[in-house]
Amino acid sequence: MNDLSVTAPRADLYPDIEPLAVGRLPLDARHTMYWEVSGNPEGLPVVFLHGGPGAGASAAHRRLFDPERYRIVIFDQRGAGRSTPLGELTDNTTPHLIADIEALREHLGIERWVVFGGSWGSTLALAYGEAHPERCLGFVLRGIFLCRRIEIDWFLYGMRHVFPEIWARFAGFVPEAERADLLTAYRRRLENPDPAIHLPAARQWSRYEGACSTLLPSDDVMKHFGGDVVALGLARIEAHYFANDIFLPDNSLLNDVGRIRHLPCVIVQGRYDMVCPAMSALDLKTAWPEAELVMIPDAGHSAWEPGIRIQLMAATERFKESGR
Numbered sequence: 001m002n003d004l005s006v007t008a009p010r011a012d013l014y015p016d017i018e019p020l021a022v023g024r025l026p027l028d029a030r031h032t033m034y035w036e037v038s039g040n041p042e043g044l045p046v047v048f049l050h051g052g053p054g055a056g057a058s059a060a061h062r063r064l065f066d067p068e069r070y071r072i073v074i075f076d077q078r079g080a081g082r083s084t085p086l087g088e089l090t091d092n093t094t095p096h097l098i099a100d101i102e103a104l105r106e107h108l109g110i111e112r113w114v115v116f117g118g119s120w121g122s123t124l125a126l127a128y129g130e131a132h133p134e135r136c137l138g139f140v141l142r143g144i145f146l147c148r149r150i151e152i153d154w155f156l157y158g159m160r161h162v163f164p165e166i167w168a169r170f171a172g173f174v175p176e177a178e179r180a181d182l183l184t185a186y187r188r189r190l191e192n193p194d195p196a197i198h199l200p201a202a203r204q205w206s207r208y209e210g211a212c213s214t215l216l217p218s219d220d221v222m223k224h225f226g227g228d229v230v231a232l233g234l235a236r237i238e239a240h241y242f243a244n245d246i247f248l249p250d251n252s253l254l255n256d257v258g259r260i261r262h263l264p265c266v267i268v269q270g271r272y273d274m275v276c277p278a279m280s281a282l283d284l285k286t287a288w289p290e291a292e293l294v295m296i297p298d299a300g301h302s303a304w305e306p307g308i309r310i311q312l313m314a315a316t317e318r319f320k321e322s323g324r
Helices: 059-064 094-108 120-131 149-156 164-172 176-190 195-211 219-226 228-243 278-287 306-322
Strands: 021-026 032-039 044-049 070-075 113-118 136-142 265-270 292-296
Touching: 021 094, 032 094, 044 094, 044 120, 044 306, 059 070, 059 306, 070 094, 094 120, 113 120, 113 306, 120 136, 136 306, 149 176, 149 228, 164 176, 164 195, 176 195, 176 228, 195 219, 195 228, 219 228, 265 278, 265 306, 278 292, 292 306
Parallel strands: 044 070, 044 113, 113 136, 136 265, 265 292
Antiparallel strands: 021 032, 032 070
């Protein structure tokens, strides 16, 4: 691993902290971004990219980083969480999100930062890094999602081989005649302006993903995915991005990885990740041999799985010690 020294893993999250600053950054005439900065204002800058797309960030994500050593930047991507308007699809594409990250970096006066992202956050981290490698110090990535058609099809249909009863509820929400194209069926409902139509669909989609995200059932994870703000942002924006192949050329994330191969990277992957199967992490490692792949033998997809959380924090410890 590019000059990252080894440190003993930390088992516990850092204590809960309040942000040093909170703001709302207008992105255009329609979208406004929620952002916050925590930790040490003179510390090593790190930007946290949440999953989904559309899931939003939470206060717990601050606790992955040493607040004495990191300047922790967290924001909700357009259409997600506390950014407004919630679930808005107009002008919501991967190039827009990349530009938003740059706008926030410039707004905060940060020259370069560590980029931390899991699931869709890993997708966006790669896309941002490949567009702006000169602004990145390195990457901590979890649950790799490259948004290829095989991965999207796995999410929509493949997970039924492991979670058949959960998939049956997800597919059974729409009439049998529409189940051959679940993405279109759900999109039609998710994009309907009537909350009586789009909210039940969003809840079904979000609970499906949440139920498949951990090695063992988790009430905390299901509570998070069951909330209406998370459900609507996640389901509507995910379906939008999946239907449009994340608004990037086919396989571009792997094809363009050469732009960031000179930067340090730790990839943390759950062996039993059913949402973002481990093959994608291995494909990224193959394209980026200098990156370190840490396979967690007893974990699924969620960042809060103990083995994944410990290794994510170990990676951030190593970055802070290296000063990069």
